[in-house]
Amino acid sequence: MLKDKACIVGIGDTPVCRKPGSGLSEMGIQLKAAVAALADAGLKASQIDGIMPFPNLGKAEAFAANLGCTNLRFAATLNMGGAAPTASIRAAAMAVATGVADYVMVPAGWNGFSGARVRETSVNDPDAIPGARIARDYYMPFGLTAPPQWYALMARRHMHEYGTTHEQLGAVALAMRKHAQLNPTALMHGKPLTMADYLASPMIADPYRLLDCCVETDGAAAFIVTSVERARDLKQKPIYIMGAAAGQPYPADEITNRPEFHRTGLTNAAPEAFRMAGITPVDADFAQIYDCFTFEVIQQLEEAGFCKRGEGGAFVENGGIELGGRLPVNTHGGLLSHAHTLGIGHVVEAVRQLRGEAGERQVKGAEIGVVTGWGDFGDGSIAILRR
Amino acid sequence: MTEMSYDKPLPAMEGLSKEFYDWCRQGELRFQRCKCCGTFRHVPREICAQCTSFDWEWVRSSGKGTIFTWTVVARALHPAFGDAAPYAPVVVEMEEGVRVLTQMVDCPPEELKIGMPVQVNFKAVTADVTLPYFRRA
Ligand SMILES: [Zn+2]
Numbered sequence: 216m217l218k219d220k221a222c223i224v225g226i227g228d229t230p231v232c233r234k235p236g237s238g239l240s241e242m243g244i245q246l247k248a249a250v251a252a253l254a255d256a257g258l259k260a261s262q263i264d265g266i267m268p269f270p271n272l273g274k275a276e277a278f279a280a281n282l283g284c285t286n287l288r289f290a291a292t293l294n295m296g297g298a299a300p301t302a303s304i305r306a307a308a309m310a311v312a313t314g315v316a317d318y319v320m321v322p323a324g325w326n327g328f329s330g331a332r333v334r335e336t337s338v339n340d341p342d343a344i345p346g347a348r349i350a351r352d353y354y355m356p357f358g359l360t361a362p363p364q365w366y367a368l369m370a371r372r373h374m375h376e377y378g379t380t381h382e383q384l385g386a387v388a389l390a391m392r393k394h395a396q397l398n399p400t401a402l403m404h405g406k407p408l409t410m411a412d413y414l415a416s417p418m419i420a421d422p423y424r425l426l427d428c429c430v431e432t433d434g435a436a437a438f439i440v441t442s443v444e445r446a447r448d449l450k451q452k453p454i455y456i457m458g459a460a461a462g463q464p465y466p467a468d469e470i471t472n473r474p475e476f477h478r479t480g481l482t483n484a485a486p487e488a489f490r491m492a493g494i495t496p497v498d499a500d501f502a503q504i505y506d507c508f509t510f511e512v513i514q515q516l517e518e519a520g521f522c523k524r525g526e527g528g529a530f531v532e533n534g535g536i537e538l539g540g541r542l543p544v545n546t547h548g549g550l551l552s553h554a555h556t557l558g559i560g561h562v563v564e565a566v567r568q569l570r571g572e573a574g575e576r577q578v579k580g581a582e583i584g585v586v587t588g589w590g591d592f593g594d595g596s597i598a599i600l601r602r
Numbered sequence: 603m604t605e606m607s608y609d610k611p612l613p614a615m616e617g618l619s620k621e622f623y624d625w626c627r628q629g630e631l632r633f634q635r636c637k638c639c640g641t642f643r644h645v646p647r648e649i650c651a652q653c654t655s656f657d658w659e660w661v662r663s664s665g666k667g668t669i670f671t672w673t674v675v676a677r678a679l680h681p682a683f684g685d686a687a688p689y690a691p692v693v694v695e696m697e698e699g700v701r702v703l704t705q706m707v708d709c710p711p712e713e714l715k716i717g718m719p720v721q722v723n724f725k726a727v728t729a730d731v732t733l734p735y736f737r738r739a
Contacts, residue, residue, distance in 0.1 A: 341614075352619040353645050355611035356733055357705050359673075359691040360680035367673035368693055375671070375716045418676035421711075469645055471693045471701040476671075 218491050221308035222446040222453035223438050223600065225256025226563045229324065231402055231434035231554035236329025242273050245324040246281050248435040253282075256439050257450030258318060263439070265289035265316030267303040269323040269557055270296065271343065278322065289316035294345060296590025297505055298461065298480065299323070300559040304586075304598040305459035307440035317445060323559040324435020332431055344591045346468035353469075363428055363508055365470055365592065367420040370510035372476055374422060376525065379513065381422060383528035385413040387509035388426045388551055390537045395548030397538070397576035402430050403552035427509040429550035436559040438566065454569050457583070458492030458599035460484035470592045477514060477524060480595030481587060485519040492599040496521045499599070500581040501568055502542055503561035505589040506549040512536070515587050516544075519597060538576060546576045558588045562598070569602040608727050610682045615730065618646035625660060627732040631722045632660040633700055644700035665722035666739060667696040674711040694720055694736055708737045 227248045229237070237244050245268075253260055260282040266275040267290070275290030289310050293299045300323050307319035325331075341348050350359070359365065373379050392408040395401035408426065416426040446453035462484035464473060475482075489495060496519065504519075506512045513527035521542060522530040530536070536544035547553045547564040554560060565584040567573045581602070588596035613619050618634075622645075625632040633642045638655035649656050672692040678684045690711045694702050706714070707723050719739035726732045 348614070349645055351611065352613040354691070354703050355680070356613055356727075356731075357691050357703055358610070358675060358678070358680070358683045358686060358689055359703055360611070360678075360683065364673055364675055364679070364691060368671045368691070371673055372671040372716070418674070419679075421674035421676065423673075466651075471670075471703050472644060 216491065217305070217308050217312060217459065218457055218493070219443065219455050220312035221440055221442055221456045223304070223456065223566050224441050224446050224449045224451055224453055225252040225258060225439035226436070226566045227251025227253070227255055228436035228556070228560065228563050229434055231400065231432050231556065233328045233402065233430070233432060237326055237433035241325055241330060242277060242281065244326065244433065244435040245273060245322040245437065246278070248324055248437040249278065249282060249320055249322045252320065252437040252439050255451060258439065261285050263318050263320045265307065265310050265319030267307060267319060267321045268292050269299050270294050272323065272325055278320070289319065293461070295461065295588070295594040295596065296344060297507060297558045298588035298590035298594040298596040300557060300562055301586050301588035301598050302461035302596035304440065304456060304562065305461060305596070308456045308459060311440055311442045317441060319440045320437060321440065321559070322435065322437040323557045325557065326433045327431045327555050328433050330433070346470070346592050349469050363423045364420040366508050366511060367423050368470065369477060369514065370422050373510065373514065377528065379528040381414065382410065383513065383532055384422060384427055384509040385410050386531045387506065387512045387536070388413050390531065391506060391545050391549040391551040393537055394546050394576055395552035398547050398553060401548040401553040402432060403548060423508055429507050429555045430552070432554040432556060434554045434556045436556050436563045438559070438562055452570060452602065454566050455601050456598060457494070457601050458488035458490070459597065460487040460491070461596040464593040467592060467594060477518070479514065479518050479589070479593035481515055481589070481597060482518040482595070484595050484597050488597045488599050489520065494583065494599065499542065499583050499585045501546055501578045502544050502585040502587070503546070503565050504544050504587050505558050505561060506545055506551050507589060509551070511589055512544065515589060518595070519585070519587060538578065543578050546573060546578060561586050561588070565600050569600055610727070611680070612728065612731050621660065622646055623731060626724055626734050627726070627730070629724055631663040631665050631734050633663055633698055634658045635661040642698040642700050644702060663722070664697045667694040667720055669693070669714065669716055669718045669720060670695040670701055671716060672714045690714055692736065702734065704734055704736050706737065707735045
């Protein structure tokens with residue numbers, strides 16, 4: 216059992232931007248976040264002996280060489296796209312709990328605005344994601360070429376089966392934007408949004424409008440995991456990993472032929488994580504839900520068990536996922552209004568909330584928080600953290 | 603249409619994918635069916651995920667199905683589809699039980715409906731590649 220065996224002891228992130236771009240290389244911007252995480256934890260780079268880079272965004276060897284990690288002995292990358300950083304919480308916890316590594320660094324980041332744009336790169340490389348060859352042979356000839364289009368198929372079917380509405384998708388966008396107004400580092404800080412603005416934004420891939428889509432961003436973050444014993448001697452109050460799990464939909468590499476169309480990796484992972492943590496979803500004080508698009512928030516709230524499948528639309532309405540609502544979601548503004556840093560920003564925000572460092576957007580008395588990740592064709596990951 | 607003028611992405615035409623599209627070029631929509639348990643499958647796979655049998659055959663589909671879900675791409679995110687937008691990728695659930703990602707040839711996006719009966723309608727886009735589009739049944 217992995218419960219309470221490992222902690223997150225350091226976090227770091229860079230400023231996020233669109234124009235004019237970070238001015239750093241893809242490796243450089245991640246190193247900036249990694250160095251910040253080391254300083255936050257009070258660790259030297261030479262103490263880091265495990266590194267878990269994001270898929271296709273740099274090799275552990277390069278991180279170790281740059282940082283001066285002279286004793287790298289655990290290096291792994293989880294092929295789960297945006298689900299990778301949160302899935303890496305579990306893998307890193309396994310490594311430190313078993314003594315395979317002492318301190319594991321998980322970095323992620325990119326020049327997602329000024330460099331390669333996600334919408335252009337996801338499937339042009341036949342090895343970019345596990346399903347890329349299937350996409351090349353069976354989706355791309357028909358113009359299904361990018362993530363909003365893949366997931367729009369799920370959103371449309373959900374609207375048909377459960378009556379989920381455009382306004383409910385909009386409620387997700389509005390909640391994220393509202394939280395961003397309380398976060399000076401968010402890209403959409405100072406740019407409030409109304410439902411009328413949302414409904415007037417141009418269609419991208421029906422039912423997704425422009426404002427259903429996350430903001431392509433330059434930015435990076437990193438966090439450090441160590442054992443409970445080692446955590447006690449460090450600078451920060453440790454954040455305990457109560458439960459963690461990751462899972463794949465079936466089939467994971469093909470999106471149209473799923474026996475249960477809305478079942479994702481999270482459907483399997485969430486009950487495992489909650490069982491491990493010994494809590495139920497209602498015990499969470501907040502959740503950071505991977506929000507590449509608005510419907511994915513509704514879908515993950517359902518699949519994680521915060522509500523039943525089909526009830527996610529009602530769950531997010533009327534301030535349900537806003538600060539002060541029944542479950543504050545993405546208190547930093549999420550991928551939709553803070554920045555698209557590949558889901559690692561959700562982990563960093565969860566740690567800030569549990570440390571009580573979230574400023575104006577602090578969830579009062581936050582003790583337990585949930586983080587999810589979503590990637591590729593519906594890979595899922597979840598971590599349940601406590602202070 | 604000649605190969606020179608068609609600029610949209612094409613299947614790689616290798617392995618099982620080539621076999622699937624070669625049948626399309628002959629005007630036949632065929633899916634793999636397990637010879638052991640009879641389960642149809644799509645996209646093509648090496649073995650049967652129901653019973654792990656390696657024995658299978660290409661079986662001709664009725665070509666009939668219903669629309670399972672769809673999206674309308676209003677803003678193309680791939681340069682080759684820039685002029686095509688708005689267009690609608692559609693998932694069709696076939697009578698055989700498998701689902702196929704395709705497009706309709708005769709249905710404006712605003713008339714798409716989940717459950718609409720449809721029928722395969724092949725479209726030769728190059729000398730080598732014929733794609734299984736669909737039309738209203
Ligand atoms: Zn079989």
